[in-house]
Amino acid sequence: MLQWIIASSALYRNFVIAAATTLLAVGIARLPDTTVEVLPEFGPVRVEVQTEALGLSPEEAENLITNPMEQEFFTGIPWLHKIRSNSAPGLSAVEMIFEPGTNDIRARQVVQERLTMVPALPAVSKPPFVIQPVATTSRVMIIAMSSKELSLVEMSTLARWKIRQRLLSVPGVANVSIWGLRDRQLQVLVDPHRVRLNRLVVEDVIKSAANAMWSSPLTFVEASTPGTGGFIDTANQRISINHTQPIKTAKDLSKIAIESDLPKLVTLGEVADLVEGHQLLIGDAIVQDGAGLLLVVERSPGTSIPRVTREVEKALDGMRPGLAGVQFDTTVFRAVSFVETARANLVGSIGIGLLLLLLTIGAFTFNWRVALISMVSVATSLIAAWMLLSAYGLMLNMMVVAGLVLALAIVVDDAIVVVEGIRRRLVRRDSVGGSASALDIESMVTAAKEAGGPLLTALAIVLVSVTPVLVLNGVTADFVKPLALTYAAVVTVSMLVALMVTPALALAIMSGPSARGGGSRMARAIGGAYADMVRSAVRSPALVLILAAIIIVGGAAMLPTLFGANLMPPLKDRDISVRLQAAPGTSLPAMMSIATAASKEVRAIPGVRNVGAHVGRASNSDLVSNVDRADLWIGLAADVNYEATVDAIEKAMRAVPGVTVDVSAYPNRRVRELTTNADEDLVVRVYGRSYEVLKAKAETVVKTISDIPGVVAPQVRLPIVEPTVEVEVNIDKATAKGIKPGDARRAAATLLSSITAGQLFEEQKIFDVVVWGTPAMRGSVSSIRDLLIDGPNDSQARLGDVAEVRIRPNPSVIQHDAVSRYIDVTAKVEGASVAAVNATVNERLKKIGFPSEHHLELMTESAERERSTRELLFYSIGAAVAIFFLLQARLQSWRLGALVFVMLLVPLGGAALGAATQGLK
Numbered sequence: 001m002l003q004w005i006i007a008s009s010a011l012y013r014n015f016v017i018a019a020a021t022t023l024l025a026v027g028i029a030r031l032p033d034t035t036v037e038v039l040p041e042f043g044p045v046r047v048e049v050q051t052e053a054l055g056l057s058p059e060e061a062e063n064l065i066t067n068p069m070e071q072e073f074f075t076g077i078p079w080l081h082k083i084r085s086n087s088a089p090g091l092s093a094v095e096m097i098f099e100p101g102t103n104d105i106r107a108r109q110v111v112q113e114r115l116t117m118v119p120a121l122p123a124v125s126k127p128p129f130v131i132q133p134v135a136t137t138s139r140v141m142i143i144a145m146s147s148k149e150l151s152l153v154e155m156s157t158l159a160r161w162k163i164r165q166r167l168l169s170v171p172g173v174a175n176v177s178i179w180g181l182r183d184r185q186l187q188v189l190v191d192p193h194r195v196r197l198n199r200l201v202v203e204d205v206i207k208s209a210a211n212a213m214w215s216s217p218l219t220f221v222e223a224s225t226p227g228t229g230g231f232i233d234t235a236n237q238r239i240s241i242n243h244t245q246p247i248k249t250a251k252d253l254s255k256i257a258i259e260s261d262l263p264k265l266v267t268l269g270e271v272a273d274l275v276e277g278h279q280l281l282i283g284d285a286i287v288q289d290g291a292g293l294l295l296v297v298e299r300s301p302g303t304s305i306p307r308v309t310r311e312v313e314k315a316l317d318g319m320r321p322g323l324a325g326v327q328f329d330t331t332v333f334r335a336v337s338f339v340e341t342a343r344a345n346l347v348g349s350i351g352i353g354l355l356l357l358l359l360t361i362g363a364f365t366f367n368w369r370v371a372l373i374s375m376v377s378v379a380t381s382l383i384a385a386w387m388l389l390s391a392y393g394l395m396l397n398m399m400v401v402a403g404l405v406l407a408l409a410i411v412v413d414d415a416i417v418v419v420e421g422i423r424r425r426l427v428r429r430d431s432v433g434g435s436a437s438a439l440d441i442e443s444m445v446t447a448a449k450e451a452g453g454p455l456l457t458a459l460a461i462v463l464v465s466v467t468p469v470l471v472l473n474g475v476t477a478d479f480v481k482p483l484a485l486t487y488a489a490v491v492t493v494s495m496l497v498a499l500m501v502t503p504a505l506a507l508a509i510m511s512g513p514s515a516r517g518g519g520s521r522m523a524r525a526i527g528g529a530y531a532d533m534v535r536s537a538v539r540s541p542a543l544v545l546i547l548a549a550i551i552i553v554g555g556a557a558m559l560p561t562l563f564g565a566n567l568m569p570p571l572k573d574r575d576i577s578v579r580l581q582a583a584p585g586t587s588l589p590a591m592m593s594i595a596t597a598a599s600k601e602v603r604a605i606p607g608v609r610n611v612g613a614h615v616g617r618a619s620n621s622d623l624v625s626n627v628d629r630a631d632l633w634i635g636l637a638a639d640v641n642y643e644a645t646v647d648a649i650e651k652a653m654r655a656v657p658g659v660t661v662d663v664s665a666y667p668n669r670r671v672r673e674l675t676t677n678a679d680e681d682l683v684v685r686v687y688g689r690s691y692e693v694l695k696a697k698a699e700t701v702v703k704t705i706s707d708i709p710g711v712v713a714p715q716v717r718l719p720i721v722e723p724t725v726e727v728e729v730n731i732d733k734a735t736a737k738g739i740k741p742g743d744a745r746r747a748a749a750t751l752l753s754s755i756t757a758g759q760l761f762e763e764q765k766i767f768d769v770v771v772w773g774t775p776a777m778r779g780s781v782s783s784i785r786d787l788l789i790d791g792p793n794d795s796q797a798r799l800g801d802v803a804e805v806r807i808r809p810n811p812s813v814i815q816h817d818a819v820s821r822y823i824d825v826t827a828k829v830e831g832a833s834v835a836a837v838n839a840t841v842n843e844r845l846k847k848i849g850f851p852s853e854h855h856l857e858l859m860t861e862s863a864e865r866e867r868s869t870r871e872l873l874f875y876s877i878g879a880a881v882a883i884f885f886l887l888q889a890r891l892q893s894w895r896l897g898a899l900v901f902v903m904l905l906v907p908l909g910g911a912a913l914g915a916a917t918q919g920l921k
Helices: 002-011 013-033 058-074 104-120 152-168 192-197 202-211 250-254 305-322 335-365 368-391 398-432 437-471 474-509 521-539 541-562 588-603 642-654 666-674 691-705 731-736 741-753 781-785 834-845 861-891 894-917
Strands: 046-052 080-088 091-098 139-146 173-179 184-190 231-233 238-240 272-278 283-287 293-299 327-334 575-582 608-616 629-636 659-665 682-688 711-717 721-729 755-762 765-773 788-790 796-798 803-811 814-817 820-829 855-858
Touching (some): 002 474, 139 283, 139 305, 139 335, 152 293, 184 250, 202 755, 250 272, 283 588, 293 305, 327 608, 398 437, 398 474, 588 608, 588 629, 629 642, 682 691, 691 711, 691 820, 721 741, 731 741, 741 788
Antiparallel strands (some): 231 238, 575 629, 682 820, 721 803
8 A cells, every 4th residue: 555655646746846845846835825823722611690780789799699500500401511600790791611522502592592591680780792702812902092081971972882883793793892891871860859849759860760761671661661653644755753852951951841749840860969970990991101091902713813902903994084182092002013013923833944944954955956856845745734733623733833843853854765765776776777757756656665664653643642532631731732732743644744745845856866866965064973972872781771760750740740741832912911809899980099109100100101090990891800800901012022011010010009910911811810720739618608607517528528538738818808788677666657678779779879760772782870869978888877768748757767787798709609609718738639638638528517598519620630630641651552552563673662651751851851950731
C-alpha cells in the first residue's frame, strides 16, 4: 500500500503538484479571514436567566423570584446537570449548567419553554430575560460615550434606543450592556402631607397618573385596557382613527385632574412635584474622570474578534453623522489589540523561523532544490492541516498555535528526511549509470519507502501518545484537547505530504545528476564531530547511562508537580482590568468617589494612555454585583515597559484606602472565575434555609473533621453581609389604625422605590411614568419611619408607629446551589490521598444530625480531579506499552525496541525537568 501511494504520486506528479499549489494558494488567500480568538471556548454549556426587580432586597428577590423560578420552572428540565443562582439587590440571576455534549440551542429551547410560566410570578419585576449565548471571553470592546452638549439622560436615550439597537444588529454581537444608563422618566414625586391636606390618598394619585396614559401595567386601573381607536367607513374609503398623546412633558402631566369624589378639582401638580428624571441607579460609569456612559460589547461563541471589532467600529462610524455632539472612544478596552499584537508577533516569528530554516537547510545540504522542496512541503503541511481543523470549527487561538509550534519539528523532519533520502538514492543510482525516468521513479519510490516506514511508525506513536488526553474533562480538557488535536492533525497531514507531495516535487525538480549534488563542509564537519561524540559515548557507556538515568528519574520525580500546572501563562495584554472591592454596604456615591480618585491616580502614571471605569452592574450584563464594586479598564501605550507599568498601577491601587485590589488581564480573570474552587481539595457544602442553622452546622463540621490525618486548616466560608433596613409590621398596632400589612408594604414600596403607573410612547421610544416619594423621604432610616401610610376614613399613620424599622446585617448576595442556600467548609489535603481523606470525612459526617430541610454533601470535584489524574496516568501507561510494542514490531527486536523506548524517556524527563525549573505552576 505504501509503495503504491508513493509510486502513484511520482507517476502523476503533475496532478499532485497542481493540487498542492492550489491548496497553498487557497489556504494563503483564506488566512486573512481566519476566525481568531485569544483562548479556546472553555467551561460547560450554560444558560443564564436574569430578572430585574429594581428596589427588591436580596431576600425579597430570593423569595419572590428566585425560589419560584428554581423550584417550579427549571427543576427537572432535560439534560440539566446543575442549577445555581444569585439573588442580589434588584436582581435574580439563575444559572443552569447542562450535561457535557448538550447542544446550546436545545438547552436554551427547554429553558424558554419553561418561561411560559412567567405569569405565575408576583408582579414585582420586569419579565425574565434569557442572556444571549456569549463566548467565554465575551467582552470584545468597551466604548466610552460622552458629550459636552447633551445631558446623561439624553445620551442614555440615544444609547438605549439608537446605538445599542444598531450594534446588536452587527453579526457576531451577542449583547450590549450600558453602564451609567439613565432611563428618562416622568416622575410624580408625591408628598403625603400635601395629599392629606387635599383630603386625598396616594392611591388616588397613582390611579390618576396611570389613567392619564394610554396604557398601564397596573391591572386595577382603567388604563390597563386602553382599547383601540377603530376606524370609520365612508362611501369610498376606510379611515383609521388614531389618538395622539397630548402628554409629552412633566408640565403636561401636572395639569391632569385627580380622580376623587371631592367637589373641588385637584391636579397632580398641587399634591406632587412633577419632574423628568431617571430610575434608581444600579451602577454607573466614569469616562475621562467624569460622567459618561460605557457600552460593553459582547460577542457570540465561535466569532472572530477582529471581524466583530471591525464591524462594530464600522457601525459607529455610520451613526456619527446623526449623533452630533456625541464623542465615542473605542480604545477603553479592545480585545482585538492583543490579538493583533499576538498575530503580528506570530507572523514575524514565523517569517524569521522560516528564513532561518531555509538558511539552515541550505547550509547543511548546499542544494537549493532540496531547500525549496523542504520549504514547500513544510508550508503545504501546515496550510493543509489548518484548513482541515478550520473545516471542523476549530478557531485559531493560543492553544492551537501551541499545537502547530510543537508539531513543526516533526513537519520539518518529515520533509527533510524524505527529500534527503531521495537525493542520496538518486546520487547512488547516478554513480552506477543511466538516467532513465523510469529508473528515477524506481529510485525515488525506494527512497521514499525507506523513509516512509519509520514515518508511519512515528505517526502511530504520536497518535497513541495523545490518546490519553481524551480522558480529561472540565476546563483542563477544553484547553488541552485543541492543542492535542492540532498536533495530531499536523503530524498526520505532514506524513501524507511527505509520502505524496515531496516525491512528486523531487522528481520534477531533481531531473538530472547536476541537480542531485549536495552536502556542505559544515554538514561534514558537524557529522564528523557527532561521530567523535558517539565514539566517546561508546567507549564510556556507563557515564552516558548514568546521565540518562538521572534525567529520567528526575523528570519522573517532577511529574506530580506538573499535574496541577496552569495551562495558560499570564498574558501580557496591554488592556488591564483592575477590580476594586469596597466594604459591603458602600453606597454608590462613595464608590464613585473612590473609583474616580483611582482613575485620576492611574491616569497620572507614565505609559497609561486611557482609563475607563464602571461601578456596580448594568441591566442584562455579564456581572452580578452590587454598587460596592468597581472595575477599572486601563490601556497601556505600546512603547512602555509592561512589567514596570503594571507594577506601578498595582502599587497605586494598593494605596487606595478601604478596598481590596485585583489586577489582571481579562482572559486570565475569566479563567479564574470558572475555576473558583479548583484549588480546594476538600469542600463540604451545608444546605438549608436558615443561615443561623447553616453556620452552626458548618462550625460542627469543622470540629468533626479537623483531627482527620491529612486535613489542613478547615474553615467556614460565610456569606458577605451588609446593613439592610428591615421593616416588620406589628399586626396589633396596624389593626388598631385600620392598616393591613400589605397596605404598609405597598405604600412604602411606592414612596421609597417608585411604582410604574404607565408608559409614554414618543418617537418610537417608550418611557415610564412613575409615582414616587420626594427625595427627602428616602434619605435616612428616620425618614423611613416617618413615612405616612394612608388608612381608612382619611386617616394616616407613621410607618414607625405600626411597624418596627431596624437595621440588620443580611447577605449582600444570596447564593443557591441545587435550589437551596448553602455555606461551604473548605480545607486543604496534605500528606494523604484526597480520595482516602474524602472517604474518612464522609464517614464522620454521617454522625452529624440536622433539623428539617437541612443537610450536607461532600463535594466530589477534588476527588474527581484526582480520579481523572489517576485515569490519565493509567491511560498514559497503556499508551507507553502500546508504543513499546509498536517499536518492537517495527524493529523486529525486543532488545532494540526496549533500547529505543528507554531513549524516548530521556527527552521526556528532560522536558519535565525543564518545565519544573521554569516555574510552571
